[in-house]
Amino acid sequence: MTPQQQTRQAAVEAAAYRIRQHALAMGEVQGQGYVGQALGAADILAAVYADQLAFRAEDPAWDGRDRFLLSTGHYAIGLYAALAEAGIVPVEELETYGSDDSRLPMSGMSTYTPGMEISGGSLGHGLTIAVGLALGLRARGNPARIVNFLSDGELDEGSTWEAAMGAAHHRLGRIIAVVDINALQADGPTAGVLRTEPVAEKWAACGWHVQRVDGNDVGALLGAFDAIAARIEGPEAVDDGGHGAPSVILCDTKVGRGVPLLEEREKAHFMRIEEHEWAVCQEQLTAGYAEQTREKVAL
Template sequence: MSTLDQTTTRPSASGTFADRRRTITEAAYRIRHHALNMGAVQGQGYVGQALGAADIFATVYASQLSFRADQPDWEGRDRFLLSTGHYAIGHYAALAEAGIIPVDELESYGSDDSRLPMSGMSTYTPGMEISGGSLGHGLSIAVGMALGLRHQGSNARVFNFLSDGELDEGSTWEAAMGGHHHQLGNLTAMVDINALQADGKTETVLRTEPVAEKWTAFGWYCQRIDGNDAGALLEAFDNAAARAASHGQPSVILCDTKVGRGVSLLENREKAHFMRIEEHEWQLCREQLAAGYEGTASA
């Protein structure tokens, strides 16, 4: 069951901070559980990224994003752009948690004629704003979309999810300059910094640190947090929301995460970018996830 009412246009910011954090923690657990179930259908996939980014997805959909679950193309919606198309498994789980797609449909992940391909496609999936593929394009699209919404007089915001690997791309930094130049205060970017790429550790492929100083120098309001801490995420996104405006400084939230978060078997796996998981291991992953969540909930 989704934590969000089907007719809700914006997740409620009412309630105590502790209550909102608890809602996010619970949603993140279900997103991780959905991701494991989807991965088991194929026996492989980008499961590690979905587990690592689950807290980010949960925070955005449960506390920040304005949308109508039964009207994914509602004109007044905030736009969530998944620049990292291969993270679609995590995004699908979030869309199901938000009530935009049925939970039962997740079983079709990666199958022929499914609306849920392994890399995100806007033409197939409700709530998927852009198609994935070559990395480094998402922020450019987000800048154009935020500028277009401003010209339309819309109060909608644009949220762009990108990875630390995309910081290797020059197009990302061109877009960052554009966001500052146009003073797109309606744009918030989040970077999943899991320190891992297909070719190895991010720092060995192309050293991008100091990342926070770079974004600040490019004119963005920058926060760096533990991306697996629901409380830190909520505070950072609330800070960005408080500054959001048609004209103003764009925001970026740098989220340090761990691939496979919540499942120790996968957290410690060497080849973690695209995981092949043995049939007997899936249930063990679910058990480790549940045990960790129950331990957190009872603490």
């Protein structure tokens, strides 16, 4: 790894750490919530907002921005943390999470929150919106990319696969789907609710360019995004400026990542965390990040 790559990766890892800190702080406001998903997806959100997306923090509606669609509205706590890290939402506003009249409701609402592109509480709609949005942007000559974040539980939805086929049919190469595969949904382990494997082969059969990575490995995530950029815009681009196969990154993640106390929780979809446990969570997160940083310096 070159020094430049090391610096880039370290910056994203630091952003992921702060996103996790913000998510824990917001969760403590309510004493409960979808904290485990936010912790598990923090590395993905950091890679997107700290390294990938084109945006203007002072103008969230800038027409030239890349669009990030949070199909999983209940992951909003993680996105709010990322928006704060990106400077789109003031960090001090995170204290209002889930409160009356807050711009940060517990499930994402596009009418309330700067930088929240869609209301994604009902699962299975994000990718269909991405297809329509991509067609509209193409008609206007806007080269913005669309990153659609969805969960493995959403792969239970038929609308997701209709959209996947539609994106490939229309050659919407500027769509990037990012699937958080944490193997858990509201009714239990994903494999027990509705088995989706072999999931990579299914996306490939729909005509997508597929990569599968450890979604808690920042280096692997950046490598996957770089491979997509090379396909779309590099000197040896293969899909004619975005008129090619859409891309999907399948990200295997762990609910509660970075906080051992929460990683081992049996009921982890919607967590209820005792008052005395919040300080322990922050301490474990800080200690883990410090150890990770020391190990990299030693290398």
